[in-house]
Amino acid sequence: MNYLVSPNFWFSILASTTPVLLATLAANIVSKAGIFNLAIEGTMLICALTGVLVSAFTKSLVLGALAGVFIGIAISYILGYFALIMKGAMNACGVAINLAATGGTVFVLATVTGSKASSSSLVSSTFPNIAVPFIKNIPFAGSILSGHNIITYLAWFFTFLTWFLLYKTKLGQEIRAVGENEETSRSAGINVNLMKFISLAFCGVYSAFGGMYLSMGSLKSFTAGMVAGRGYLSLAMNSISQGNPILGFASSLIYGFAETMTVYLELYSKLNLKLISAFPYIFIIVVLLLVQTIKNNIKKNRKKSLQN
Amino acid sequence: MNEQKKFDIMNYFSAIRILIAIVISLLLVFVIIFFVSDQPVYAIFKMMVGPLQTKRGLFNVLERATPLIFTALALNVSLRSGVFNIGVDGSFYMGAVIASAFALQVNMPNVIHQIVLITAAGIIGGLINTLPIMIGKYTKIDPTVLAIMFNSIFYFVGLAYVSAFLLQKGGSWGSYYFPDSARLGNLIRGTSMHWGFVIMLFTIVFVIVLMEKSSFGYKVRLTGANPNFAKYVGIKTVLVVIGAQFIGGFIGGMGGAIEMVGMYKRFQWQSQVSYVWDGLLVHMLANENPFFIPITAIFIAYLRVGAEIMSRSARLDPEIVAFLQGIVILLVASERFLYTFKKRHEQKLSLQQAKKAEEKAALEGGNSI
Incomplete structure (x- = not known):
C-alpha cells in the first residue's frame, strides 16, 4: 500500500480521470437538456480515429483536432436529427450510432492502414504534455498537478465552463428549463429544439476531446475499441452527479481512483486478475446506490417536514 | 362493408417502411464499396449471393442466426414491458459460463446433463436480467445505465470464474474440452447444426404464444404501452415487468448455454460477445413481433456471412455491415421516416370517405322527400 503516498499514483488518477471526465461533461450537458445520449461511446470512438487519421495525413495536430471536433459535433447532430426531428426512440438511435461506430472504425482502419487492430503504422500527431510554471515547483502537489496532457487542463477548464454556462447564464437557464419540462418552456417562448441542439454541440466537442485524449494523448495511436465502455460509464457518472459538472468532476475522480487502484492491485496483489477489472464498475454502482x-x-424528509 | 376490406397497401405500411429502410442502407453500403474497392461489382455480388453458393455457407447462416434469434426473443419479452433493459447481454455471457461450469464440473448422464445445464443457465440469466429493474425500482436509478454497468461486471465475473476454475493449462486461452455428455449432438452431418436448433424452434413458438396469445403477454404489452392505464385496470405492473425481465433473461441465458455447448468444444470467449446489440437490431426490424424474428435474424446473419465471404474474396473488411446495421436502426427507429407519405395517404382516404358519406346522405335525403 506504499503506492498510496507516491505522487505517481495520484498523477495517474488525474490522467485516467480525463477521458471519463470529458464524457461525463458531455453526458451532463445533454441530460440537463433532457436528452439521454447513449451515443457518447460511439462518438468518442469515431473522433479518436478521425483525429489520428487527419493528423497523420495532414501532418498537423491542429487540423486533426479540428476535424475530430467537427466530426464529434456532426455525430451528435445525426443523433439529434433522428431523435428530435424524426422522433426516433432516443435509446435506439444511440445504439445505432454505437453499432456503426464500433464496426465502422474497424472498417475504416482496415481500409486505410491494412490492420484491423491499430493505427500504429501511421505517424500521427499527439497533444503535448505541459509543465505548468510555478505549480511544478511545489514539492508534492507540483508533481501531481503539473506535466499533464494539455487536454487534461482543457477538461478542467471545460468543467468550469459547463458549470458557468449551466448555472450562471441565461442560455444555461433555458437549457435546464427545457430538460425540466419541455411543454412549460415551450409556452414560455423557449425554442426547445434549438436549446437541445446547442447542448448537443457541446456534447460533441467534449466527446471529441475525450476520444482524442485516448488516441492522441495517453496513447500515440488508435486501437480498435479503445474507448472500452468509458462513454457508457459517463452515463452512470451523470446519474451520480445529477447533471452537475462540478459533482461530475468529483465522480470522475472517484472513477479515476478506482481504475488506478485496479492497475496497482493488478501489479502488486495476488488476487484473480480478471475479477479486479470488475472493481471500478462495482465501485461506481455502490457509490451510485449510496448517493441515490x-x-x-x-x-422524503423534506416532504415530511412540509406536511408537518 | 366491402369497401373496407378492399386491398390497401397502407395496411402493410410498417413492413414497407422497414423494407425501404433496408434498401436505402444497402444502397449506401454499395456506394461505400464502390469508393473503396477495386472490384466493386464482384464484391457486392459475393456479399449478396455468396452464402447461397455453397452448402456450408447456407448452414453458416442458420448457425449464425441461432444466437441472434435467442437474444432477439429475450429482448422481445423484456423490452415490450416498457423498460429499456439490456441486461440480456450479461445473461447471455453468464449463461455460457454457467453452462461450461456445469459441463466440466458436474458429472451426469447424457440427456439429463444438457437439460440441467441449460436450465441452470436460464435461471441465472433470468436473475441477472431482473437485477437492474429491481435495483432501479427501489432507488430510482435509470435501469439502462444499471444494465450497462452490470453487463461489464458480469463479463468480468464470468471471465474470472473461467480463468480461476475451468482454465486448461498451456496452449491457447480456453477452458478444458467439454465432455460429450454435455454437448448438443450434431443434427445434420457435415455441418455444425446442433440440437440447439430444435430447442430454438420450440422457444420461438413459446414466445409467440406467450406474447401474442396469453393473458400474461397481453399484460406485458399493456404495461409497456401505458403503465398508468395498466395499473388503473388492476394489473400488478411491478410483478408483470419483473416477470417479463425474468423470462427474457431466462431465454437469454439459455441462448448463451446452447451457443456454448452446441457450437464450441470449449469456452474461449475472451472478449465481450455483445450479441445484445445485434439482437436489438433483429427485434426492431421484426417490428417488435416475435413472429418475424426468425426471418429478420436470418437476414442479418445472411448479411454477416455474405460480408465475410466478400472479405475473403474481395479483401474488404466485413465490418462494413456495421454501417448498414446502424443506418437501418436509425431509419426504422425514427417515427417520422416516411411519415408524410402515410399522412398524405390517410388524408386522401378520409377525404374520399367524407365525400362518399356526403353523397350517401344526399341520396337518402332525396329519397325521404
Whole structure:
C-alpha cells in the first residue's frame, strides 16, 4: 500500500480521470437538456480515429483536432436529427450510432492502414504534455498537478465552463428549463429544439476531446475499441452527479481512483486478475446506490417536514 | 362493408417502411464499396449471393442466426414491458459460463446433463436480467445505465470464474474440452447444426404464444404501452415487468448455454460477445413481433456471412455491415421516416370517405322527400 503516498499514483488518477471526465461533461450537458445520449461511446470512438487519421495525413495536430471536433459535433447532430426531428426512440438511435461506430472504425482502419487492430503504422500527431510554471515547483502537489496532457487542463477548464454556462447564464437557464419540462418552456417562448441542439454541440466537442485524449494523448495511436465502455460509464457518472459538472468532476475522480487502484492491485496483489477489472464498475454502482439512497431520504424528509 | 376490406397497401405500411429502410442502407453500403474497392461489382455480388453458393455457407447462416434469434426473443419479452433493459447481454455471457461450469464440473448422464445445464443457465440469466429493474425500482436509478454497468461486471465475473476454475493449462486461452455428455449432438452431418436448433424452434413458438396469445403477454404489452392505464385496470405492473425481465433473461441465458455447448468444444470467449446489440437490431426490424424474428435474424446473419465471404474474396473488411446495421436502426427507429407519405395517404382516404358519406346522405335525403 506504499503506492498510496507516491505522487505517481495520484498523477495517474488525474490522467485516467480525463477521458471519463470529458464524457461525463458531455453526458451532463445533454441530460440537463433532457436528452439521454447513449451515443457518447460511439462518438468518442469515431473522433479518436478521425483525429489520428487527419493528423497523420495532414501532418498537423491542429487540423486533426479540428476535424475530430467537427466530426464529434456532426455525430451528435445525426443523433439529434433522428431523435428530435424524426422522433426516433432516443435509446435506439444511440445504439445505432454505437453499432456503426464500433464496426465502422474497424472498417475504416482496415481500409486505410491494412490492420484491423491499430493505427500504429501511421505517424500521427499527439497533444503535448505541459509543465505548468510555478505549480511544478511545489514539492508534492507540483508533481501531481503539473506535466499533464494539455487536454487534461482543457477538461478542467471545460468543467468550469459547463458549470458557468449551466448555472450562471441565461442560455444555461433555458437549457435546464427545457430538460425540466419541455411543454412549460415551450409556452414560455423557449425554442426547445434549438436549446437541445446547442447542448448537443457541446456534447460533441467534449466527446471529441475525450476520444482524442485516448488516441492522441495517453496513447500515440488508435486501437480498435479503445474507448472500452468509458462513454457508457459517463452515463452512470451523470446519474451520480445529477447533471452537475462540478459533482461530475468529483465522480470522475472517484472513477479515476478506482481504475488506478485496479492497475496497482493488478501489479502488486495476488488476487484473480480478471475479477479486479470488475472493481471500478462495482465501485461506481455502490457509490451510485449510496448517493441515490441519500437523495431519496432527503426528499422524503423534506416532504415530511412540509406536511408537518 | 366491402369497401373496407378492399386491398390497401397502407395496411402493410410498417413492413414497407422497414423494407425501404433496408434498401436505402444497402444502397449506401454499395456506394461505400464502390469508393473503396477495386472490384466493386464482384464484391457486392459475393456479399449478396455468396452464402447461397455453397452448402456450408447456407448452414453458416442458420448457425449464425441461432444466437441472434435467442437474444432477439429475450429482448422481445423484456423490452415490450416498457423498460429499456439490456441486461440480456450479461445473461447471455453468464449463461455460457454457467453452462461450461456445469459441463466440466458436474458429472451426469447424457440427456439429463444438457437439460440441467441449460436450465441452470436460464435461471441465472433470468436473475441477472431482473437485477437492474429491481435495483432501479427501489432507488430510482435509470435501469439502462444499471444494465450497462452490470453487463461489464458480469463479463468480468464470468471471465474470472473461467480463468480461476475451468482454465486448461498451456496452449491457447480456453477452458478444458467439454465432455460429450454435455454437448448438443450434431443434427445434420457435415455441418455444425446442433440440437440447439430444435430447442430454438420450440422457444420461438413459446414466445409467440406467450406474447401474442396469453393473458400474461397481453399484460406485458399493456404495461409497456401505458403503465398508468395498466395499473388503473388492476394489473400488478411491478410483478408483470419483473416477470417479463425474468423470462427474457431466462431465454437469454439459455441462448448463451446452447451457443456454448452446441457450437464450441470449449469456452474461449475472451472478449465481450455483445450479441445484445445485434439482437436489438433483429427485434426492431421484426417490428417488435416475435413472429418475424426468425426471418429478420436470418437476414442479418445472411448479411454477416455474405460480408465475410466478400472479405475473403474481395479483401474488404466485413465490418462494413456495421454501417448498414446502424443506418437501418436509425431509419426504422425514427417515427417520422416516411411519415408524410402515410399522412398524405390517410388524408386522401378520409377525404374520399367524407365525400362518399356526403353523397350517401344526399341520396337518402332525396329519397325521404
